[in-house]
Amino acid sequence: MVVLYHGLALLSLFTGDGPPDTGWTFYVPYSIKTGTNVTLAVSAAFILGMSSILTGINFITTIHRMRAPGMGWFRIPLFVWSLYATAWVQILATPVLGITLLLVIVERVFSVGFFDPAKGGDPILFQHLFWIYSHPAVYIMILPAMGVVTEIIPVFSRRNIFGYKAIAFSSMAIASVGYFVWGHHMFTSGMSDTARALFSFITFIVAVPSGVKVFNWVASMYKGSIRVDAPLLFVFSFIFLFSIGGLTGLINGALATNIHIHGTYFIVAHFHYVMFGGNGFAFLAGLHYWFPKMSGRLYNEKLSKIGWGFLFAGFNALYFPMFILGWQGLPRRYYDYLPKFQGLQVVSTVGSWVLVTGLIIIFWNLLRSVKKGPPSGPNPWGGTTLEWKTGSPPPDENFEEIPQVTRGPYYYREGGTTEA
């Protein structure tokens, strides 16, 4: 299905009357009126949505039915808890996007008029339906990232995770509360004051479980035997950048400030701090952490740290100025700007070059190490979760014999030694 999606999405760029020009939100009325190839692009997104739903169903069923013997609900690694929460968001939110996209096609083909005021419809309804999915979608992206971070911290600080249940339940809390905040994307679209106040309040509530996680991560490292290898370096930058992204999210979520910064670079900066600073860095952390497990080889530690240095510096140079630019009123989605914004735009542009340099170093290092890295052995980090108990890369069906689980996933003895 993912292949089909990419095929159709690519096809939509080159067929019909030109590539879709609606932006990623497919907002009506333009997406219904434009002559470009929106129908094909929307069909592609619909198919991708179906594959997302089926993945969610698969993960939930697997986690319920196929845990290793002895693995009770509170012996599951927290990465799996985060995937469980993600899967629920996938199956509960994505169908709403499905029907929304279908309606765009229906309107383009039959002109029914659900979103057309001339026929009694209302374009704001489209925005509601769209954001009912598309806000929870950011939790689909960030929850697994949080899970990766939770896996890496105990291993590189030789400590059991602090607050296992709090982290597990905060994932579920994000998944459930995250459903009811979509209105904060539409504060300036036309909504009653009551609705706006409620959505703003719930937006503040949904920040709490993320805060719970950040405090638990930091507390897990307290008195730990911390070794700042590449995966932990990426995790540190995740916590730092995600905190900036999260706290500026509250500035967006507050009604008064939202009016000032709505549709400006401030939003762009916030989004990238959460999605790239958060999601992207956690992805790279996970890629480095599980690289030996996947390939059976080690990457060059020094090179990965140099790559990280470029990435981190470039990232902040690229995106931090956008907070300031947005606060000064620079709107997003325009290619031109007033001369007074020139200085910070240059900083931002140079930052993007540094960032790309970092990415090239990181991926060059990893790709080269798939073939040429020194063998890693089954467990180079001293990890205690099950995947480190088997070979690297794992044999067919993962384990020689099915492991029996007798304790929690992150068990490190006092004094920093590893339990075999």
Add this chain to the structure above:
Amino acid sequence: MKDTVLAGRDTAGAKLGMWLFLFTEILLFGGMFLLYAVDRAKHAAEFHAAAEGLNRFVGAANTIILLTSSLTMALSIAELRSGRRERSLMFQSLTILFGCIFLGVKYFEWTAKIGHGIFPDSPELMKLPKGQILFYGLYFVMTGLHGVHVLAGIVVLVFMLISTINRRITHHDYVRIENSGLYWHLVDLIWIFLFPLFYLIT
């Protein structure tokens, strides 16, 4: 748990997955019911007036047909579990037949409306008040989406029938037809909501 998994078929898992899939179907229709709720709240009187244009007798007949098909579906599974394969095959065929009759009735209802010039964006419809335009828009899209689901259900049931004839579904191994039955009941259930919302609100 372990045994069922290792035996190659985890029937409880298969059913769990099916129930989750049914949730997603409800949410898919949920978007449409949301539109319906908003539009009807805005245009209550015009919705009531427009519902006069639908034939309540035909709608009720179709409801009975679909409900009966759910009964025959359940009976076919019960018979299969008791090992009465021939009776199960008969009830499965009846279910498929009722599904086809439902779609046939729907076809005549739609063509009658279209014959009177009532279809999305038609000049005749555009003369009506906005609430009525929305009502018929929702009517065609929601019953259309439901009809597609009935059609999909029929295709699935035909496959189940063939599998039962080929003895790939037996009274030992019938989770696939059980899941197909769950889907069929859901399609029935959605119609139970569509029928009063379109036909009975006059």
